Amino acid sequence: MDVVKNLNVGLISVGWMGRLHSRAYLATAHHYPELPVRAVLKCAADPDAGSRSHATDTLGYQEVVSDYRELLADPAIDLVSICAPNFLHHEIALAAASAGKPFWIEKPMGRSAQESREIAEAAAGAGIVTAVGFNYRHAPAIARARQLIRDGAIGEVTNARVAFLADYSSDPLGALTWRFERARAGSGVLGDLLSHGFDLAQYLVGPVVRVSADTETYIRRRPLPSADAASHFSRGTADAPTGDVENEDYAIVTARFENGAIGVFESSRIAVGPHAEYNIEVYGTRGSLRWDFQRLNELRLADTPSGYRTIMAGPAFGEFARFQPGAGTSMGFDDLKTIEAALFLRSVAEGRQVAPSAADGWAAAEMVDAALHSAETRAWVDVPRVEGTTIGI
Numbered sequence: 001m002d003v004v005k006n007l008n009v010g011l012i013s014v015g016w017m018g019r020l021h022s023r024a025y026l027a028t029a030h031h032y033p034e035l036p037v038r039a040v041l042k043c044a045a046d047p048d049a050g051s052r053s054h055a056t057d058t059l060g061y062q063e064v065v066s067d068y069r070e071l072l073a074d075p076a077i078d079l080v081s082i083c084a085p086n087f088l089h090h091e092i093a094l095a096a097a098s099a100g101k102p103f104w105i106e107k108p109m110g111r112s113a114q115e116s117r118e119i120a121e122a123a124a125g126a127g128i129v130t131a132v133g134f135n136y137r138h139a140p141a142i143a144r145a146r147q148l149i150r151d152g153a154i155g156e157v158t159n160a161r162v163a164f165l166a167d168y169s170s171d172p173l174g175a176l177t178w179r180f181e182r183a184r185a186g187s188g189v190l191g192d193l194l195s196h197g198f199d200l201a202q203y204l205v206g207p208v209v210r211v212s213a214d215t216e217t218y219i220r221r222r223p224l225p226s227a228d229a230a231s232h233f234s235r236g237t238a239d240a241p242t243g244d245v246e247n248e249d250y251a252i253v254t255a256r257f258e259n260g261a262i263g264v265f266e267s268s269r270i271a272v273g274p275h276a277e278y279n280i281e282v283y284g285t286r287g288s289l290r291w292d293f294q295r296l297n298e299l300r301l302a303d304t305p306s307g308y309r310t311i312m313a314g315p316a317f318g319e320f321a322r323f324q325p326g327a328g329t330s331m332g333f334d335d336l337k338t339i340e341a342a343l344f345l346r347s348v349a350e351g352r353q354v355a356p357s358a359a360d361g362w363a364a365a366e367m368v369d370a371a372l373h374s375a376e377t378r379a380w381v382d383v384p385r386v387e388g389t390t391i392g393i
Contacts, residue, residue: 003036004035004037005037005349006037006039006040007037007038007039007040007078007349008040008042008043008076008077008078009022009039009040009042009043009077009079009080009081010042010043010044010045010071010072010074010077010080011044011045011055011080012046012071012083012084012092013045013046013083013084013085013088014046014048014052014054014055015083017083017106017133018046020334020337021081021341022044022055023059024334024337024340025041025081025341026041026060027334027338027341028338028341028345031322031342032342032345035342035345035346036349037345037348040062041060041061041062042061042062042076042077043061043062043063043064043065043071043074043076043077044056044061044064044065045064045066045068045070045071047067052064052065068092069095072095072096072099073099077101078101078102079101079102079103079104079344079348080096080104081104082105082106085178086178086179086186087111087178087185089106089108089109089111089119090115090118093105093109093119093122093123093358094118097119097123097128098122098126101128102128102129102130102344102347102348103123103128103130103131104132104133104340104355105131105133107132107133107134107191107364109361109364109365110186110361110365111184111185111186112186112365112369113362113365113366113384115186116358116361116364116365116366117362117386119358120357120358120361120362120386120388121387121388123357123358124358124359124389129344129347129348129351129353130357131343131356131357132358132360133337133340134200134203134356134360134361134364135333135336135337135339135340136196136199136200136293136336137200137392138319138336138339138343139291139293139318139336140297140313140314140317140318140319141291141296141297141298141311141313142200142203142204142291142318143318143319144311144313144316144317145282145289145291146203146204146392148289148301149204149284152286153303154283154284154285154286154287154288154289154302155284155286156284157205157206157257157259157261157283158283159262159264160204160205160257160262160264160280160281160283161263161264161265161281162194162198162200162279162280162281163265163266163277163278163279164193164194164197164265164267164277164278164279165267165268165271165274165277166193166268166269166274166275166276166277166278167271167272167273167275168233169249170269170271170272171235172222173222173223173235173236173237174222174236175222175223175224175225175234175235175236176222176223176224176225176236176242176243176245177225179192180245182247183246186247186368187247187248187372188215188247188248188249188269189249189250189251189269190215190248190251190368190372191365191368192269193269194253194371195367197265197280198265198368199356199363199364200280201265201280202367203392203393205257205259205261205282206257206393207257207258207383207393208255208257208258208367208383209257210370211253211254211255211367211374211380211381211383212253212380212381213251213252213253213254213371213374213375213381214251214252214374214375215248215251215252215375216248216249216250217247217248218249218270219245219249220244221243221245222236222243223237223238223240223241223242224236224240224241224242249268249269250267250268250269250270251265251268251371252264252265276293276294277293277294278292279291279292286303287301287302287303288301288302289301296313296331296332296333296336297312297330298310298311298313299313312328313331314326314327319339340355340356343355353389353391354391357388357389357390357391359386359387359388359389359390360391360392362386363386366383366386367383370384
């Protein structure tokens with residue numbers, strides 16, 4: 001019988017995403033029983049006492065600390081999840097790399113391409129594997145779409161359209177949290193949403209080499225937040241003092257892929273109607289395909305003159321069979337994070353990069369920065385190729 005090794009997990013920040021990482025680690029034992037490692041929820045770090053209590057009482061962590069540096073200094077910790085706000089990613093990731101701890105970090109990885117580059121280079125210099133939270137690329141329908149494109153089912157790719165539309169900031173009374181501050185969040189909807197779209201398009205179609213973009217901030221002032229307001233959905237009051245929104249609500253990007261295809265990317269955080277309408281369409285000389293996160297178990301395929309047909313994700317699509325026995329029984333968002341956790345654990349166990357890497361996070365950040373620069377200069381901007389191990393680009 002094969003010996004299964006325990007890996008002690010350290011979680012940094014016990015918010016919604018930190019809780020999701022924790023559940024995902026535990027779920028890998030059920031969905032990936034062949035993994036030679038098992039995640040043990042060892043220690044969680046959070047300055048908030050209530051979050052620390054949740055980590056032990058509900059999530060099952062053995063220990064809690066208030067300072068993430070104490071967690072990283074613990075030789076018993078084998079790997080870490082970095083789920084803190086954007087403005088702490090760079091600091092924490094560099095510290096994790098310095099401590100030699102493999103890390104799974106949420107996106108946007110850095111507030112800029114420069115921060116993302118420094119994170120990726122620090123990880124490479126430390127010789128550690130990483131994972132970045134590009135969960136949408138793990139949807140089984142996306143796995144099937146990638147296979148179809150590479151098998152030539154839709155011919156030579158001519159163009160792609162990506163739209164990541166959401167309503168989480170559509171309320172003008174949504175509080176002015178750190179997400180609207182350039183110093184703490186970096187970009188707005190480009191980093192928060194469209195970094196996913198950039199990664200997804202490059203995963204399916206290939207590298208982007210240049211972009212032309214425009215952006216707009218439509219809700220220019222918001223009520224100042226209360227002390228505990230931190231999420232997308234925190235709300236202020238009509239009589240509260242207000243402050244300036246410093247980053248973009250909306251972005252439109254035209255792109256040229258390395259293979260000659262053209263891409264159009266659109267994203268909004270203030271759309272009224274769509275809740276999480278994240279879709280990608282890829283068109284080729286012999287057909288096209290479409291996928292929307294809100295219907296993540298479906299792939300629309302047109303590979304004959306009769307037009308589109310809907311294909312339900314099933315056991316032959318990506319990792320679907322690990323979660324459901326047959327088509328029509330749906331997977332969900334949490335399952336995509338379980339796939340991420342499994343890829344990260346496999347990367348650590350095998351000592352090689354299997355999960356989407358810090359270099360992948362850097363690649364998306366270069367597109368974000370190029371789009372911001374293009375919007376400022378009203379010119380086409382080249383997207384630099386990143387160094388390091390990217391997965392699937």
